[in-house]
Amino acid sequence: MNDTVLILGACGQIGIELTQKLRILYGSNNVIASDIREGGEEMLSSGPFEIIDATSKERILEVVKKYEVTQVYLMAAMLSATAEKYPLKGWDLNMTSLLAVLEIAREKHIKKVYWPSSMASFGPTSPKINTPQQTIMEPSTVYGISKVAGEHWCNYYHEKYGVDVRSIRYPGIISWKTLPGGGTTDYAVDIYFDALKKGTFECFLSENTRLPMMYMDDAINATIQIMQADADKIKTRTSYNLAAMSFTPKEIANEIKKYIPDFTIAYNPDFRQDIADSWPQIIDDSHARQDWGWQHEFDLTSMTKDIITNLKSKL
Incomplete structure (x- = not known):
């Protein structure tokens, strides 16, 4: 039997590109994109789209039954910087959506669930260098708190009910195709746009703030790879650490100057620095x-x- 995939939060930074890749892999009609608002022209024209509030278990189940969905990718979330402004809304969206999907899986309506965690699940007391898979996790943000709680709900549903749920702790994700959605690592996306458009950039983090980052292509590949792996290879059912590179705003600026020698950067740290x-x-x-x-x-x-290279032709 062929898999039919439902993506919740398909209009987000990762969701847009994940939808495109999955439609190539599984066939356009077998990948149902959804979000609380209507998607862009490319998404709507390339396959099925449904309006879904990810906190509504009834609505998700309705679409699951309509298309005989076998896998759900739950990408809907309120990210770190935005959730700090609306903490209760952030908690509600991030937790209610996950529990809705886990319940649908427990009831055997779907076979497999993907839910992303984040490096935000670590906190000030976690080791900063070579942060291990299992370590102290005491996050200081609403987003991070929701991710730690979510990881343990995933593990609980796997241990207690046999739900095949898989997860990755994303680092900062960088893409030139889609704009960021309110995260603390967003500067690393905006800097490229501003460098080409204005030749200058004001960074909301200090110049030597080193953070783990990943190019979108790698993030999409990892997401699909973990979902396609044999179940017996998935030893961790909270969430897997994932990494590619770590750099500072100063280092990314120096890299950009190789292509735009006159590029300048100023540093004006705000609440996202903490x-x-x-x-x-x-x-x-x-x-x-x-x-x-x-x-x-x-x-x-x-x-x-x-x-x-890509942004020059796009802009």
């Missing part, structure tokens, strides 16, 4: 590499070349 300071600088993702064969393709140099 969030960034609570997160890891370098993450140990050896479990993902050992268990299901994760390998990243892009580093800072190759990513910058790819982004600037």
Whole structure:
């Protein structure tokens, strides 16, 4: 039997590109995109689309039954910086949507669930360098708190009910195709756009703030790879550490100057600096590499070349 996939939050930064890739892999009609608002022209024209509030179990189940969905990718979430402004809304969206999907899986309406966690699940007391798979997790943000809680709900539903739920702790995700959605690592997306449009950039983090990052192509590949892996290879049912590169705003600016020599950057840290300071600088993702064969393709140099090449033609 062929898989039919439902993506909740398909209009988000990762959701847009994940939808495109899954439609190539599974066939356009077998990947149902959904969000609380209507998607863009490309998404609507390339396959089925449904309006779904991800906190409504009834509505999700209705669509699951309509299309005989076998897999759900739950990408709907309120990210770190936005959730700090609306903490109760952030908690409600992030938790209610996950529990709705886990319940649908427990009731055997679907076979497999993907839910993303984040490096935000770590906190100020977690080791900053080579942050291990299992370590102290005391997050200081609403987003991080919701991710730690979500990881344990995933593990609980797997242990208690046999739900096949899989998860990755994303680092900061960088893409030139889709704009970011209110995260603390968003500067690393905006900097490329501003460099090409204005030749200058004001960064909301200090110049030496080192954070784990990943190019969108690698993030999408990892997401699909963990879902396609044999179930017996998935040893961790909370969430897997995932890493590719770590860099500072100063380092990314220097890389951009290779292509735009006159580019200038100013630093004006805001409330997001405190969030960034609570997160890891370098993450140990050896479990993902050992268990299901994760390998990243892009580093800072190759990513910058790819982004600037593509953005020049886009802009």
